[in-house]
Every structure is written in C-alpha cells, then in structure tokens.
Amino acid sequence: MLTHRYKTILGNIPDDWNRVLLRDCLDLPKCGSGDWGDDSGERGLNVIRSTNITNDGQLSFEDVAVRYFSETKAEHLSLLKDDLLVERSGGGPDQPVGRVVLLRSNLDSYGYGNFIQRLRVRQGAIEPKFLYYCLFEIHRSGVVERLQFQTTQMRNLDYRDYLRIYLPLPEPEEQCAIAKILDASDQVLQLTKELLGIKTSLHREQMQGPVNLLKVSLLQHLLTGKQRIRCGGN
Numbered sequence: 139m140l141t142h143r144y145k146t147i148l149g150n151i152p153d154d155w156n157r158v159l160l161r162d163c164l165d166l167p168k169c170g171s172g173d174w175g176d177d178s179g180e181r182g183l184n185v186i187r188s189t190n191i192t193n194d195g196q197l198s199f200e201d202v203a204v205r206y207f208s209e210t211k212a213e214h215l216s217l218l219k220d221d222l223l224v225e226r227s228g229g230g231p232d233q234p235v236g237r238v239v240l241l242r243s244n245l246d247s248y249g250y251g252n253f254i255q256r257l258r259v260r261q262g263a264i265e266p267k268f269l270y271y272c273l274f275e276i277h278r279s280g281v282v283e284r285l286q287f288q289t290t291q292m293r294n295l296d297y298r299d300y301l302r303i304y305l306p307l308p309e310p311e312e313q314c315a316i317a318k319i320l321d322a323s324d325q326v327l328q329l330t331k332e333l334l335g336i337k338t339s340l341h342r343e344q345m346q347g348p349v350n351l352l353k354v355s356l357l358q359h360l361l362t363g364k365q366r367i368r369c370g371g372n
Contacts, residue, residue, distance in 0.1 A: 140285070140303070142303075142304055145157055145304065146303075146306050146362070147281060147304055147305065148272065148275060148276070148281070148361055149362045150362065151362055151363050152308075155306055155308045155363055156308075157304045157307055158263070158264065158304065158305055158307040159303070160303050161301035162260075163259060163260060163264045164257055164258060164263075165261070168258040169255065169256055169258055170214065171226065171254070171255050171256075172185075172186075172249065172254045172256070173211060173215060173251070173252055174205060174252050175205030175206050176205065176206050176207070177205075179206030180207065180209050180212075181206065181208070181209055181212040182204050182206050182247075183205060183206075183212055183215065183247060184202045184204055184247055184249070185203050185205045185249050185251050186202060186217075186249070186251065187202075187203075187250075187253065188225040188226075188228040188253045188254055190202060191237045191238070191239045193233075194327070195240075195270070197223075197241070207249065212249065216249075217241055217245040217248050217250065218241065218244050219241055219243050220241065220258075220266040221241045221256055221257065221258055222238055222239070222256070222257040222258075222266070222269070222273065223238065223241070223254050223257075224236060224238045224255045224256075224257060224295070224300075225237040225253065225254060225295070226295045226297060227292055227294045227295070228253055228292065228293065229292070229293035230293070233293075234280065234283050234286065235282070235286050235294060235295050236276065236282035236285065236295050236300075238270065238273045238274055239270075240266060240267060255297065264307065264313065265310060265313040267313075267320075268313035268314070268316060271316070271317060271357065271361060272361055275358075275361055276303070278354070278357065284299075285300050285303070311369040312366075312369050316367060319360065319367070320353070320356055320357065320360065324353070
C-alpha cells in the first residue's frame with residue numbers, strides 16, 4: 139500500500155499550499171488505456187507507442203505505425219490539447235516506467251497504444267502544465283520506482299497507487315507561473331540539444347550539462363515551494 143513520507147510525493151510544501159490526490163485532478167471517465175488495433179478496419183490512426191515518449195518529456199513522431207479501429211474505438215482513442223500520455227508498461231533494467239508527455243495541441247488522426255495511459259484533466263482542478271511537470275519530476279527523480287512492479291523483462295506502473303499520490307497544489311496563478319518558467323527552461327534545453335546536434339532523448343545520467351542542471355534545480359525548488367514566485371503583485 140502506498141504511503142507518503144512527506145506531505146506530497148515530491149516532498150513537503152509551504153503551509154499556504156494545498157495538496158491533492160492525482161485521481162481528484164482527473165476526469166476519470168475520460169482517462170483510458172490504449173489499444174494497438176488491427177491490420178485493417180474502418181478507420182486508420184497513427185498509433186503513438188511508449189517508445190515515442192522521450193526521457194525528457196517530448197513526443198517523437200518517428201516510427202509511428204498506422205493501425206485500424208472501429209469508428210467507436212477511434213473516437214475513444216482521441217487525443218486533445220492538454221491530455222497527458224503516461225508510459226504504463228515498458229522501461230528496462232536501468233529505465234523506470236512512467237515517462238510522460240503533455241499534448242500542446244489536438245492530435246487529429248492519432249491514437250495511442252496499449253502500453254500507454256491517457257490522463258485527461260478535470261476542468262478547473264489543476265493547471266495541466268503544472269500537473270505535467272509534477273508527473274515528469276516523479277519520473278525524472280526516480281520516485282516512480284515506488285509506483286511500479288516488474289514482470290519478465292518489463293516494468294509496469296501500479297496505476298492504482300499512481301492515482302493515489304498526493305501532489306502539491308498552489309493557487310492557480312502560482313501554478314501557471316511555475317509552469318511558464320519550466321516551459322522556458324524546456325525550450326532552452328531543446329534548443330541547446332538542436333544546436334549540439336543531439337537528436338535522441340537524453341538519459342538521466344547523460345543530462346549533466348549546465349542547462350539541464352538549471353532545469354533540475356527549478357523542478358526541485360519550484361514544484362515544492364522552496365523557491366516562491368511573486369504573483370499578482372503579492
């Protein structure tokens with residue numbers, strides 16, 4: 139059974155912040171696992187697999203297979219702006235499961251495979267970008283190791299425990315401000331990779347450059363309120 143050593147899964151938070159269960163942030167009827175589909179059918183979709191989610195929280199469109207579904211199933215697998223895709227099964231000996239990506243726009247003609255879980259945020263519950271960075275940090279920091287089990291040659295996310303994690307919940311304005319800063323650090327990191335000609339996802343042990351160390355520091359300090367942001371003139 140999952141227990142929390144601190145107030146949230148990421149650590150303690152300021153007294154004026156709330157905490158929230160992940161499951162209470164989500165529109166659970168609209169969350170769902172994926173499907174690999176068939177070789178033929180009514181409607182073709184480009185199917186995103188766990189291998190298309192990079193370690194640094196990006197979505198790679200390389201090697202995306204076209205699979206076929208009924209119209210009803212294709213609608214069920216729709217991908218909308220602010221949906222989160224979480225790697226539910228996969229990983230490896232040195233790679234924990236639970237990589238996550240936030241969709242920045244609708245992905246028409248795309249679906250997602252059976253090793254992925256779609257999370258859809260309940261309106262008004264939490265800023266989707268802030269939630270994304272919380273879940274990204276759970277994976278990046280290795281905390282996700284507590285939320286998985288292993289079968290032969292594969293790691294699996296314990297989805298029930300995953301939904302029961304407590305996350306930090308500052309006021310909406312502060313959530314947005316934190317997400318904006320982390321977005322900016324992400325953009326700098328991705329630009330740096332492009333300038334250096336790095337085309338593959340960076341593993342944790344490889345992400346030791348100054349830009350990434352800055353992002354790691356921001357994640358650790360902003361998401362737990364160790365470093366506060368002035369919002370609305372306060």
